[in-house]
Amino acid sequence: MERPTVAIAGGSGFIGRAIVRRLGDAARVRVLTRNLDAVRARLAGTGAEFVRADVTDAASLEAAMAGAQVAINAAQFDGYPIENPGSGLTFERVDYGGTVAMIAAARKTGARRIIYISGAAADEQSRQPGFRAKGRAEHALRDSGLEFTIFRPALVYGADDRVTNLLARAIKYAPVFAIPGTGRQVVQPVLVDDLAACVAMAVMGRGRNATFAIGGPEPMSFEELIRLMMELSEHRRPIVHVPEVLMRLAGRLGEMLPTPVFSRDAVDFLVADNPCDTGPLVAEFGIHLTPPRIGMAYLKPKA
DSSP, X not given: OOOOEEEEETTTSHHHHHHHHHHGGGSEEEEEESOHHHHHHHTTTSOOEEEEOOTTOHHHHHHHTTTOSEEEEOOOOTTTTSOBGGGXXXXXXXXXXXXXXXXXXXXXXXXXXXXXXXXXTOOTTOSSHHHHHHHHHHHHHHTSSSEEEEEEESSEEOTTOSHHHHHHHHHHHOSSEEEETTSOOEEOOEEHHHHHHHHHHHHXXXXXXXXXXXXXXXXXXXXXXXXXXXXXXXXXXOEEEEOHHHHHHHHHHHHTSSSOSOOHHHHHHHHOOOOOOOHHHHHHHOOOOXXXXXXXXXXXXXX
């Protein structure tokens, strides 16, 4: 089988880098980026091609996607999930607008399939901007007339992710660890390599015209996740619970800064339940999902 040419937006990000590396020699990978030099350094040795493009700029996408059979939208804006509307860094512009722009470019260039990295709580009727924008992007794909595969990951983790490493640093250096809300919110963390493996299989034709939730092999509470991270890192700390109303107050204050560092919408991400029915994914892709105790081994102290 001839190797497909795959154009990936967001290929320099945490999830995108894992996808690029997973595709390896199975595809001709073209990374669409606004910063060519930085991306070349991050993905040195992968054999990928690097092309200047912006997922929110349909004209740049059309030129960058020329000749590609498959497009992947794994783009996330800087500071995700904290929006910065003044700089145009919003879910509406990047997730929804970027997906619509990619659909338009695919129609003009002849790309036959788009793979979209959505989110576990995507819902076009949601009041939360991130969940709503991802839901609208999914709707646009389903109505596009193109082949598509949509992945709805829960919390994605790995050795160089932002979230678990930020949590791990807080566990290590803080005298106590503050958990937002009750701590009973359901999470189902998925190893980035598992997500990348499924995306690579979708590039080759699996999961056509379907949406798949992807998480770890079993759900857990946020507090259970934090206690597991404490156990693995060997930094056990007392846990306190911060009422959601105080988190939202902090988010409102964070939104007032010139560059927002926290937001009320970010609180929604922290306290949302994100269970995943992985049955359809496992049946279609035949993957053995990695338990967090194994996948988070990078948290263990170095010998």
